Each structure stands twice: as C-alpha cells, then as structure tokens.
Amino acid sequence: MHIPEGYISPQTCAVMGAAMVPVLTVAAKKVNKSFDKKDVPAMAIGSAFAFTIMMFNVPIPGGTTAHAIGATLLAITLGPWAASISLTIALFIQALLFGDGGILALGANSFNMAFIAPFVGYGIYRLMLSLKLNKVLSSAIGGYVGINAAALATAIELGLQPLLFHTANGTPLYFPYGLNVAIPAMMFAHLTVAGIVEAVITGLVVYYLQKVDEENILYKFSYRLRGDNR
Amino acid sequence: MKKFYIAAIVIILLTPLGLLAPGSAWGEWGLDEIKSMIGYIPEGMNRFSEVIKAILPDYSIPGFDANFFQQALGYIFSAVVGIAAIVLIFAILGRIMGKPQKKNG
Numbered sequence: 001m002h003i004p005e006g007y008i009s010p011q012t013c014a015v016m017g018a019a020m021v022p023v024l025t026v027a028a029k030k031v032n033k034s035f036d037k038k039d040v041p042a043m044a045i046g047s048a049f050a051f052t053i054m055m056f057n058v059p060i061p062g063g064t065t066a067h068a069i070g071a072t073l074l075a076i077t078l079g080p081w082a083a084s085i086s087l088t089i090a091l092f093i094q095a096l097l098f099g100d101g102g103i104l105a106l107g108a109n110s111f112n113m114a115f116i117a118p119f120v121g122y123g124i125y126r127l128m129l130s131l132k133l134n135k136v137l138s139s140a141i142g143g144y145v146g147i148n149a150a151a152l153a154t155a156i157e158l159g160l161q162p163l164l165f166h167t168a169n170g171t172p173l174y175f176p177y178g179l180n181v182a183i184p185a186m187m188f189a190h191l192t193v194a195g196i197v198e199a200v201i202t203g204l205v206v207y208y209l210q211k212v213d214e215e216n217i218l219y220k221f222s223y224r225l226r227g228d229n230r
Numbered sequence: 231m232k233k234f235y236i237a238a239i240v241i242i243l244l245t246p247l248g249l250l251a252p253g254s255a256w257g258e259w260g261l262d263e264i265k266s267m268i269g270y271i272p273e274g275m276n277r278f279s280e281v282i283k284a285i286l287p288d289y290s291i292p293g294f295d296a297n298f299f300q301q302a303l304g305y306i307f308s309a310v311v312g313i314a315a316i317v318l319i320f321a322i323l324g325r326i327m328g329k330p331q332k333k334n335g
Contacts, residue, residue, distance in 0.1 A: 175272075
C-alpha cells in the first residue's frame with residue numbers, strides 16, 4: 001500500500017501532505033496534553049510493531065503481495081491520535097531508510113495508513129462495542145474495515161493520476177492505471193487476504209493484552225482496553 | 231519484561247517469512263516491471279523515482295542479496311535498524327515533550 005516515489009504527481013503529494021499537517025498538529029497537541037513521558041515507550045513499541053508487521057508480506061492470488069498495518073490495534077491501545085503519530089513515524093523510517101513508499105509521497109501514505117486506517121478502524125471498533133460485541137471481535141472487525149478503507153483511499157489516489165496528469169496526447173505522466181483498474185486490484189488484495197490478516201492480528205493482540213499482568217511492559221498498553229481513564 | 235524481549239526477538243527473526251511471498255505488491259513495481267507491463271516508463275515516474283536513494287533499499291543490504299540466506303539476513307538487519315531508528319526518534323520526542331507530570335502514577 002506504500003505509494004512509491006513518482007507514482008503520484010508532485011501536486012498530489014503536496015495536497016496530501018497539506019492534509020496531514022492539521023491531523024498531525026492536532027495529534028501532537030492531544031498527545032502532549034494527555035500523555036506523558038511514561039507513555040512514550042508505549043508509542044515507540046506501537047510504532048515499531050507496525051513497522052515490523054508491515055514487513056510480513058503475504059501472497060495474494062494473482063502473484064502480488066500485501067501486508068497488514070496494525071493501524072486499528074494502535075488506535076485502540078494508544079488512542080487514534082497517538083496512533084497517527086506512531087504510524088507516521090514508522091512510515092517515515094520506511095521511506096527514508098528502505099525506499100518503501102516515497103519521501104514526497106509520505107503525505108499520501110500517512111494520510112492512508114496513519115490517518116484513514118486508524119481512525120476508520122477505531123470508529124468501527126467503537127461502533128461494534130456499542131452493538132454489544134466483545135472487544136476482541138470489535139477490534140478485529142475494526143481492523144478489517146480500517147485497512148480496507150486505507151486501501152480504497154490509496155487506490156483512488158493512484159487511479160486519479162492518469163485522469164489528471166497526462167501529456168497532450170493522453171499518455172500518463174505518473175501512475176498509468178485508472179480507477180477502474182486500481183480500485184478492483186487494491187480492494188481484491190485487501191478484502192480477501194490482507195484485511196483478514198489485519199483482523200486476526202488485531203483480535204489476537206487485543207485478546208492477549210486483556211490478559212497481561214502489571215509486571216508486563218505491555219500493561220500500560222492496555223489500560224484503554226480495561227476501561228481505565230486515568 | 232523478559233518475555234516481552236523474547237517475543238520481540240522471535241518476531242524480528244521471523245520477518246524473513248515476509249520474503250517468501252512472490253512478486254511485488256500491486257502498485258509498488260520497479261521501473262523495469264512497469265516497462266514490461268505497459269511498454270514504457272511514464273515520464274514523471276522516471277523523473278521522480280529516485281529522489282533520494284535508500285540506504286537499505288527494499289530492506290536488503292546492497293550487494294548482499296544473492297540468495298535467500300543473504301536476503302533473510304538483510305531483512306532481519308533492516309528490521310533491527312528500522313526499530314532502532316524508531317526508538318531513537320521517540321527518545322528525542324520524549325525529551326521534547328517537557329517535564330513529566332504524575333498523570334499515570
């Protein structure tokens with residue numbers, strides 16, 4: 001789901017980057033207010049977890065690959081705003097050191113995977129809780145919907161490129177496939193496989209976090225799950 | 231605490247499983263793949279594809295990716311480097327965040 005450099009136009013990169021500025025500004029304010037230094041390791045663990053989980057490529061029928069993100073898991077455990085920061089930092093490192101996703105495209109990739117995914121996933125999680133589903137199931141469904149929302153956003157950003165940016169004779173300047181190709185391809189990969197992987201990981205970790213004792217460093221990761229408000 | 235570190239190390243050592251999935255992610259092809267798919271490389275893609283060069287491109291050590299064993303080592307090394315970079319960034323953020331308050335005793 002990481003948009004590589006050159007796949008979307010500089011204009012698109014600028015718009016998506018601009019969209020992420022208010023998100024990260026609000027996130028920084030919220031986190032600075034409600035978190036303190038003791039929570040920073042939890043955010044770091046969340047970020048490192050998302051980074052690592054994204055390395056586990058899973059095969060998609062048809063010869064491509066995809067991966068889970070852990071976005072909804074982070075949103076549930078850290079709150080969606082802190083999750084947004086943690087995911088953005090993971091994406092930044094991926095782009096900077098490993099060329100996974102473009103540096104210019106970091107705004108778009110953060111918008112999809114560090115804003116859409118955690119917030120949609122968290123919203124669905126809360127909705128499922130209000131429908132009296134248990135936390136494990138709610139988090140799994142949230143994870144499934146969250147990653148698919150991000151995949152859809154990615155597909156739209158890619159698919160718009162040949163429509164908006166082409167030479168005088170219609171040759172695409174950037175991503176060459178339109179919405180009619182990009183949306184089915186991205187959604188197939190994430191509705192069938194990556195979404196399931198995201199759902200299972202999210203549900204399993206939430207199940208585990210509900211059980212950890214106070215000695216465990218992950219205990220502070222789970223106070224939201226236990227309903228402590230601090 | 232010990233269990234947490236063991237789990238973390240196990241997950242890192244398992245990352246090369248991610249290398250087993252064949253092919254690229256949809257929409258994350260290299261320029262040569264694009265060329266073989268549509269017959270040309272879009273001008274803008276060509277121009278921006280290497281704005282900066284990654285130190286460990288595609289989670290591999292350049293020149294040390296001849297076989298699966300080398301790729302797997304490169305992948306694990308990349309995971310360690312990436313996690314270290316993330317921890318470093320959060321350590322800096324933690325310093326910027328100001329004095330700790332007793333909010334979560």
